[in-house]
Amino acid sequence: MNPLKPLRIFNKAKGQPQVQDQHWYSVKAVGDAGQRSIEIYVYGEIGTWGITANQFVQDLRAMDDGVSPVIAAFNSIGGDLFDGLAIHNALSRLGERCTARIDALAASAASVAACGAHKVVIAANAMLMIHNPWTFAGGDAEDLRRVADVLDQTLEAIIAAYKSKAPNIDEAELRRLVNAETWLTANEAVALGLADEVGEGVTVKACLGQGAALQRFQHAPKTLLAQLAEPPEPEPPEPIDPPPVVDASKLALMITQSCTQAGISNLIEPLITSTKLVDEATVQAALTRAKAVNDLCVAARFPEFTLEFVSAGLDAEAVRGRLFDKLVGSGKGFEIDNSLPLQNDPPPKVQAKQPDPPSIWAARKGAQTGQTSSSKGA
Template structure:
């Protein structure tokens, strides 16, 4: 999200809804941070996601009060289409798509459990229907029929049905989506399926041979027909995958249904889904009534059942989420989750040893196991970052840079007073001072590996503790850079040090009422030319060795010795917040500083595109037997102006 023209904001939903995509908590937090806005440009390119996360985002937009223009830049599928209905105006290119369908989910238990779960899905659908009906003007029965059919609509079709208000000329999609939800959609047009790419850690394996068709010059081209050998090879590969999947399915039952297994394998028309249905029917003949005291195994989602269930179970075991008692994947090991991410999607692993099976789970295009590991590591990384006890964020200025080129900051001295504009006179262009400070981004990061051995050994700590510690280290790195500016006293663009006698920001007198008052006056009396800047100190930065005396001097209601002269108040009581920083002890335990309020031109910490958290990425390791995980942060730290800082020391 970013604010543009005053009162306007641009919001982009270019990911799945929920989990490690766009969460309701993150969305609402950033929406509230935009402040008082009157118009929102909401750009959507999403395959959908979690129903309840999406409902929360939809309600937040409707209750915000701003006029909303929705742009469907590529696809708004499933729950993303519901969010699009929050727009007062919906605009789609001709080649964009929208998809609506019934909520999905799965359940385990007896017939009553199944009926209860079906009722739950119906209730979810009844919540979604009014959003579509209000936008389109259609009845809820008409919308329900479209949901039941998994309806895909182009921009023109959305306009005709009332889901969109304007259609623009076709444009190239602005971004691809990395998602597994394409596996769950039954009627997705190929033009949209090509926009949704495998996650970056996936390495699709092509098991067929494709022979390029010769160029055709006739006016009416005829599709090239594969030769007999190619067709035979493809059919054999499909049959091999079918039989392997069926064998894996029956392997979980220890040979109890060998006759049925042989029948399913021998029948070339029996798919994995049909074999699963036959197995359930056979098991039903042997089953006894379900214990009513046993809770049903229910897990609700919006398409990616396997991945969502494994992800939630793994996050719960790592301590990042509460355990969902109805999640069928609870209590498993990393190795079991790796296997389930394959077999639950029909990928046979009966002939694989553990190392091969885990390797396949990390790289196969259908499995999202690698992405789930990335989600857990990212949770640890962000928790480590957020829990790191750093002090620089309290008083430094937060900045934003869009690239790694050197940028320039004018500082507080860039402008004088505004000139009077008499009636009928013209406004004159202002000229800033020649003094400009520079700032540039740099990248800081490390790499660690999630090995196959760690997964086989069920070493969940490798996924959590290492990223958490690296998150703390990332934040500490920025803190090191900030306090290094204070202690190294670098030169500014005027050729003089940040703290310099000519800058009138070096005080003496120690930590006492008179010493602090003298330092305060130095900052308050700073000028730009003849104009007083009237800067107030907001923070006192001290080494830990001086924390006690600083707090005693500033927070006391009376001055030292007032017990002998009652009624003598402390004139500097609470004039600044004391921040104790151990890095200052290492440099000089007797030197302390005053800093102006946060946002003042003191020291700026700039982030690439305003992202002030670390970034995590993965790729299959070549030199390591597993997944190489890279953690990095892009930031720049530089002093902006000397007038918001004062340095002093004790004797």
């Protein structure tokens, strides 16, 4: 088989890197025409599952005017070595106007990419990690021997990338550090020549999203693993709109007019007190409830309790229960229904006068006596 075609050279780790969804990559121009610069953020894995060299080079080419300074900021555990080498070469072609900035971590292929810049500034609390290439393959003995040859060749490419940044570094020491998977602090990276300057320390742990992938390395610092294991900071709460300005006098007038129209002017004061004139919705609900309570009390012939029930904040169901108890106790036996009472009760119907036997007898007796007297006079 042709080992170069199917092979991807990864970190020296325990398994194939998994695709990470969380990454931050952007290329943008900042500043005015006279002070224009290009900023590139590589915050995430490098390769087909994250930030590819093809995407990086194409975006940079579209933005670059050939004179503006270019700043490439890294916070990455690395990834595909060949993509890292391609980014390394793209930065190297920019010459002295290119600066790589290691904001938190440049590991594996990311360290290879960053070393392509003319100047490397590493934050005081950042790290740079170098190590052997790693891959996975299948096949017969001859196939695996070819894969081993490819790994040896890619190791030489890694050594060459680092030496292009630090030409005075002892090659034997460099190979020892690469083989041992070495995590370099900012000062150590500068001492070796892989970085030029220690910058101001910053707190950058977002946008990696790679805590699980970082554990694949053999000697990842425990402090770094613990930092990535911390839960992400919560999103800031949505801004709360300030409450609308309430016109209390308008709401009080609403209660007064509604109660007057409904004939329940005695409820104006308790409604103003109970609603506290909070807002129009609260006032409307209280008016609706007060009218229902008044109608129930009138229907039960207990209008005198309306003020008490409204002041207590009782709803219609509670009022029905109270009225039922009062009706049963009074013996009136009126039925409570939900129908609205008439505005004016109709006049009582005229009933026929019941017969009164004694009066009828007296009247007949008087009539007979009158007839007898008339006959004698004649």
